[in-house]
Amino acid sequence: MSRLFLRTLRDDPADAEVPSHRLLVRAGYVRRAAPGIYSWLPLGWRVLRNVEKIVREEMDAIGAQEVHFPAILPREPYEATGRWTEYGDNLFRLKDRKGGDYLLGPTHEEMFTLLVKDLYASYKDLPLNLYQIQTKYRDEQRPRAGILRGREFVMKDSYSFDVDDAGLEAAYELHRQAYIKIFTRLGLDYVIVKATSGAMGGSASEEFLAIAENGEDTFVRSPGGYAANVEAVSTVVPEAIPYEDAPAAHAEQTPDTPTIATLVDHLNEAFPRDDRAWTAADTLKNVLVMLRNPDGTREPLAIGLPGDRDVDEKRLAAQVEPAEVEPFEAKDFAAYPDLKKGYIGPRVLGLENATGIRYLTDPRVVAGSRWVTGADVDGSHVIDLTAERDFVCDGRIEAAEVRAGDPAPDGSGPLELARGIEMGHIFQLGRKYAEALDLKVLDENGKLVTVTMGSYGVGVSRAVAAVVENAHDELGIIWPKELSPFDVHLVIAGKDDAIKAAAEQLAQELDDAGISVLLDDRPKVSPGVKFKDAELIGVPTIVVAGRGIADGVVEVKNRATGDKQDVPLADLVEHLA
Ligand code: ATP
Ligand code: MG
Numbered sequence: 001m002s003r004l005f006l007r008t009l010r011d012d013p014a015d016a017e018v019p020s021h022r023l024l025v026r027a028g029y030v031r032r033a034a035p036g037i038y039s040w041l042p043l044g045w046r047v048l049r050n051v052e053k054i055v056r057e058e059m060d061a062i063g064a065q066e067v068h069f070p071a072i073l074p075r076e077p078y079e080a081t082g083r084w085t086e087y088g089d090n091l092f093r094l095k096d097r098k099g100g101d102y103l104l105g106p107t108h109e110e111m112f113t114l115l116v117k118d119l120y121a122s123y124k125d126l127p128l129n130l131y132q133i134q135t136k137y138r139d140e141q142r143p144r145a146g147i148l149r150g151r152e153f154v155m156k157d158s159y160s161f162d163v164d165d166a167g168l169e170a171a172y173e174l175h176r177q178a179y180i181k182i183f184t185r186l187g188l189d190y191v192i193v194k195a196t197s198g199a200m201g202g203s204a205s206e207e208f209l210a211i212a213e214n215g216e217d218t219f220v221r222s223p224g225g226y227a228a229n230v231e232a233v234s235t236v237v238p239e240a241i242p243y244e245d246a247p248a249a250h251a252e253q254t255p256d257t258p259t260i261a262t263l264v265d266h267l268n269e270a271f272p273r274d275d276r277a278w279t280a281a282d283t284l285k286n287v288l289v290m291l292r293n294p295d296g297t298r299e300p301l302a303i304g305l306p307g308d309r310d311v312d313e314k315r316l317a318a319q320v321e322p323a324e325v326e327p328f329e330a331k332d333f334a335a336y337p338d339l340k341k342g343y344i345g346p347r348v349l350g351l352e353n354a355t356g357i358r359y360l361t362d363p364r365v366v367a368g369s370r371w372v373t374g375a376d377v378d379g380s381h382v383i384d385l386t387a388e389r390d391f392v393c394d395g396r397i398e399a400a401e402v403r404a405g406d407p408a409p410d411g412s413g414p415l416e417l418a419r420g421i422e423m424g425h426i427f428q429l430g431r432k433y434a435e436a437l438d439l440k441v442l443d444e445n446g447k448l449v450t451v452t453m454g455s456y457g458v459g460v461s462r463a464v465a466a467v468v469e470n471a472h473d474e475l476g477i478i479w480p481k482e483l484s485p486f487d488v489h490l491v492i493a494g495k496d497d498a499i500k501a502a503a504e505q506l507a508q509e510l511d512d513a514g515i516s517v518l519l520d521d522r523p524k525v526s527p528g529v530k531f532k533d534a535e536l537i538g539v540p541t542i543v544v545a546g547r548g549i550a551d552g553v554v555e556v557k558n559r560a561t562g563d564k565q566d567v568p569l570a571d572l573v574e575h576l577a
Contacts, residue, residue, distance in 0.1 A: 001518065001519065001520045001521060001522050002521050002522045002523065004042060004043075004518075005041060005042050006028040006041065006042065006043060007028060008026060008027055008028050008533050008536055008537070009025065009026045009028075010026075011026075012025075012026065013025045013026070013032075015032075016145075016146065017144070017145060017214075018145045018146075018148065018214045018469065019214075019468065019469060019472050020145065020146065020147075020148060020214075020465040020466070020468035020469045020472070021145045021146035021147075021148065021465070023468055023472055023476055023477050023536070023538075024044065024146060024147070024464070024465065024468060024477075025146065026476075026536060027043070027476060027477060027536045027537050027538065028041055028043055028044075028537075029041060029043050029044030029047065029464075030044045030146065030147060032146075034151075035143050035151070036140060036143025036144075036149070036150045036151035036152070037143075037150065037151055037152045038146065038147050038150060038152075042485075043485045043537065044464070044485075046485035046486075047464050047479070047483055047484070047485050048154065048460070048461060048464055050482060050483045050484070050485075051186065051460050051461075051463045051464060051483060052133050052154075052156075052460060054182055054185045054186060054482060055133065055156045055182055055458055055460060056133065058178045058179075058181045058182045058185075059131050059156065059158060059178060061178065061181075062129065062174045062175065062177070062178045063129060063174075064129035064130065064131045064158050064178075065128075065129065065130055065131070066130075066131055066132060066133070067115075067130050067131070067132050068132050068134060069105070069108055069111050069112075069115075069132055069134060070105075071104055071105050071134065071135050071136075071137065072094075072102055072103075072104060072105075073102060073103050073104075073105045073108075073110075073111060074100075074101075074102060075093075075100075075101035075102060075103060077110035077111065077113075077114055077437060078103060078110055080110070080436050080437055081109070081110055081432075081433060081436040081437065082436075083110070084101075084103070085294045085295055086294045086322040087106060087294070087322075088294045088322060088324065089139060089141070090106065090138050090139050090140065090141075091103055091104075091106060091138075091139065092104040092106075092137045092138075092139050104137035105134075105136060105137065106136055106137060106138045107136060107155070107157060107455075107457070108132070108134070108157055108159075109159065109429070109433045109453075109455055110433065110437065112130055112159040113159075113433045113434060113437045113439050113453065114437055114439075115130075116128065116130075116161055116439060116451070117437065117438065117439040120161075120441060121441055121442060122441050122442050123163045123441050123442060123443050123444060123449075125441065126161055126162055126163050126167065126441065126451070127160065127161065127162045127163075127167050127170070127171060128160070128161040129158060129159070129160050129161075129171060129174075130158060130159055130161075131156060131157065131158030131159070131456075132156070132157060132158075133154065133155075133156045133460060134154070134155065134157065135152060135153070135154055135155075136152070136153055136154070136155045136157075137151065137152055138151060138153075139151055144216070145214070145465065146465060147461050147462065147464060147465045148421065148462055148465040148466070148469075149216070149462075150461065150462075153459065153460075153461045153462060154459075154460040154461040155457050155458065155459060155460060155461075156457065156458040156460050157455070157456070157457050157458075158175065158455075158456045158457075159453055159454065159455055159456070160172070160175070160453060160454040160456070161439075161451050161452075161453055162451065162452050162453075162454075163441065163443060163449060163451065163452070164452065165452060167452070168428055168430070168452045168453070168454055169428070171454050172204065172426060172428050172454050175426050175454065175456045176192075176206070176426055179208055179424050179426065179456075179458070180192075182424070182458065183208055183210075183423060183424065185482055186463055186466075186467055186480070186482075186483065187467060187470070187471065187480035187482070187483070188210045188423065188463075188466060188467060188470055189210065189211045189470055190208050190209060190210050190211065190420075190423065191208075191209050191211060191219060191221070191227055191420065192206050192207070192208055192209075192227065193206060193207050193209055193219045193227045193228050193229045193232070193420075194206060194227065194228035194229065194232045195207040195228075195229050195231070195232050195425065196229065196231045196232045196318045203428050203430060204427075204428040205425070205426065205427045205428065206425075206426050207229055207422050207424065207425050207426075208422075208423045208424035208425070208426075209229070209420030209421060209422055209423065210420055210421045210423050210466045210469070210470060211418060211419075211420050212419060212420055212421050212466065212469045212470065213419055214419070214421075214469055215419040215420040215421040215422075215469075216419075216421070216422075217229055217230070217419065217420050217421065217422050218230040218314075218402075218417055218418070218419055218420075219417070219418060219419075219420050220233055220402060220406075220408075220415040220416065220417055220418075221415065221416055221418065222408035222410075222412040222413040222414065222415050222416075223412065223413040223414070224408065224410070224411075224412025224413045225412060226408040226409070226410050226412045226413075226415075230312065230314065230315060230402050230417070231314055231315050231317075231318040232318075233315075233398070233402045233406075233409065233415070234363075234398060234409045235362065235363040235364060235398060235400070235406075235409070236406075236407045236408075236409055237363045237364070237366060238364060238366050238369075239366065240366045240367040240368050241366065241367070241368030241369055241370075242368055243367070243368035243370075243386050243388070243389050246368065246370060246384065246386050246389070247384045248384065249382050249383065249384045249385045249386065249390050250382065250383055250384065251375040251377070251380050251381070251382045251383075252270070252271065252375075252380065252381060252382070252383055253379060253380055254266050254267075254270075254379060254380060254381045255379040256379070257342075257379075257381065258341075258342030258343070259342075260280050260283055260285060260307040260308075261280070263283060263307075263372070263381060264278050264279060264280055264282075264283065264307075267282075267372060267383075271383065278372070279308065280306070280307040280308035281306050281307065281308040282307070282371065282372055283306070283307030283308075283371065283372045283373060284304055284305070284306065284307065284346065284365065284371035284372070284373040284385070285304070285305060285306075285307045285373070286302055286303070286304050286344040286345065286346060286359075286373070286374060287302070287303045287304075287305070287311050288300060288301070288302050288303075288328035288332070288339070288344070288357070289301050289303070289311075289316070289325050289326065289327065289328055290325075290326045290327065290328050290329070290332060291320055291323040291324070291325060291326070292323060292324045292325075292326050293322075293323045294322050294323070298326075299323075299358070300328060300332065300336075300357045300358070301320070301357070301358050301360065302344075302357050302358065302359045302360070303316070303359075303360055303361070303362075303397055303399055304346055304359065304360070304361040304362065304365055304373075304393060305361065305362035305364075305365075305399070305400045306362060306364055306365075306400070309362070309400040309401050309403070310400070310401050311399050311400065311401070312399060312400065312401040312402065313325070315398055315399050315400070315401070315402070316397075316399040319397055319398060319399055336355050336357070338354045338355050338376065339355065339376075340374065340376055340377060340378050342374070342378075343374035343375060343376060343377060343378055343379065343380060343381065344374045344376065345373050345374035345375055345376045345381075345382060345385070345391075346359065346361075346371075346373060346385065346390075346391035346393070347375075347376060347382075347385075347390070347391055358394050358395075359393045359394050360393060360394060360395050360396060360397035360399075361387075361393040361395075361396060361397070362396070362397070362398075362399070362400045363396050363398070364400075365387050365393070366387060367387055367388035368386060368387060368388065368389075369386070369387045370384050370385065370386050370387075371384075371385050371386075371387070372384075372385070373385050402415065402417070403415075403417075404416055404417050421462070421466045421469065422459070423458065423459055423462065423463060423466055424456075424457060424458045424459065425456070425457045426454070426456045426457075427454060427455045427456065428454050429452075429453045429454055429455045430452055430453070431450045431451070431452050431453070433453055434450045434451045434452065434453055435450055439451045464483075467479070467480065467483060471538075471560075472538070475532075475535040475536065476535045476536035476537065476538050477536065477537065477538025478538050478540065478559050478560045479538045479539065479540055480540070481540055484538070484539050484540055485518070485537075485539065486516045486517060486518040486539050487510075487515045487516045487517070487539070487541065487576070488510060488515055488516070488517050488518070488539065488541045488542075488543055488576060489517075489518045489520065489534045489537065489539035489541070489542045489543070490503055490506065490507055490510075490517050490518065490519045490520065490542075490543045490545065491520045491527070491530045491531065491534055491542065491543065491544045491545065492519070492520060492521050492530075492545055493527035493530065493531075493544050493545065493546035494527070494545070494546045494547060494549070496549070498549060498550070499545055499546065499547075499549045500521070502545055502549045502569065503519065503521070503545035503549075504519070504521070506543070506545065506554070506569065506572060507519045509572070509573050510572070510573060510576065513573045513577055515573070515576055515577065518537070518539060520533070520534065527546070531544075534559075535559065538559060539559065540558070540559045540560060541556065541557070541558065541559065541576065542556075542557040542559055543555070543556050543557070543572070543576075544557065548566060549569075552568055552569050552570070553566040553567060553568050553569065554566070554567055554569060554572060555567075556572075556575065556576070
């Protein structure tokens, strides 16, 4: 350590919101170069390579072959699949000196597809699994939490190529098993959840989420084993209700009730029900947003949902991808004078369709369901407005928040919610990219068939942070053995030459036995500071060479449990091995 390029910091970096960011910067693993862009220091680089090693071993074990693509890519293939535009602001685009368009690869489906097309022509060449561990670039809207969400990050991406669906399913299952091994070896507490396929198209898709309070993803679980990212949860649709005998809708004065809470209070005061009190779930609220398409055009969208639920931004975003959701502003209201803010009803949106705005409703708004909702007049609501009889919509949307206690879509019980960090994603892409880029092979009968593909990602640099989120205490990081930058942190605690000599000899012996050692031989640093640094850095085994040397022992400390034990010098190598 007297020579190591490392400065540990006593204070937390000002911009660090989560423990992994704080600790990885303070313990000298990474340094910020620009927002969402980080440099790896010697300790961090060793950990990153340890993650890569695990990923590589498990990918090699399923017969995937490692390749390496450039990060700077030509525009044309991404133009062919539409992603040059669809990626929107997330794509780093650049020009060369001749004015040619390039991008920094956010993911490499196009390049892998073209490479295979370049070299392969027959079903006999398949199945094929290729992977790379490579730096990706995405101009994320909110780079966050250090390397957890970077604008430059390391991903393992792999792609499978098969002639038929059965082949794709087998490749998907192989990856699934490899990922289980990878995330288990990383020591992560994780769940496998159903995911949306989003802009990538394709069918089956699952995510591996590290369970973590600070995760950006919310997932649900049921007692019967259902697990899904909240974006992928589908609402249990109630049965349609006969409405032949339903009372006619009637508009009522409801002054000063622009919010659901004020409306419900007013209803209970002015129009009490016989059977029970009105609740927010009896109301239908209509939320307007503006969608910005990747080509820059904008279109409004109205969403009708029960008043006791908010629109979940991420669920909505997943539904309208690749368009982005923006607020519906005062100037937008000005463009639609029929919309009475606070009193917008489904009639103006859905029936008379006076506005021409697309109107999508929550799946709970079934035929015959009766609602209190805006009357499209300031200070007025309608009661008993009945779906299908009194208003229609242009379709359904899964944008309402999912709440604890909601039923699982497969009937496996009430859902509970928790948070996680997306560590891996496996996708059955299908033929979308192969079709767009014309990747075909001859089948057994000499007929040209389109290849079917899978795409599989692991967040390699993100894993370094996710592991720290899972494994730290108030003193610092606690690395799992396979990730630790060194096997043993050996502290020289004492000024005696004898202690120093003994420690150096021990370090040599450990090294010879294949046990890597971080030797704290800093001459003018107190033992107290050295211990603090050892705890911060987080090597799982700390050996202290101090006064005990005179009696022929060192202290071996377990960083995770704090357990200490004196071990005779002569036994140390064997003890640690
Ligand atoms: P997210 O939803 O977190 O933005 P994504 O679904 O866009 O991720 P994929 O395209 O599925 O990500 O990428 C595969 C893996 O790469 C992810 O599972 C994640 O572990 C990692 N990853 C994605 N974006 C980032 C990022 N900005 N920084 C670090 N790792 C990332
Ligand atoms: Mg993903």
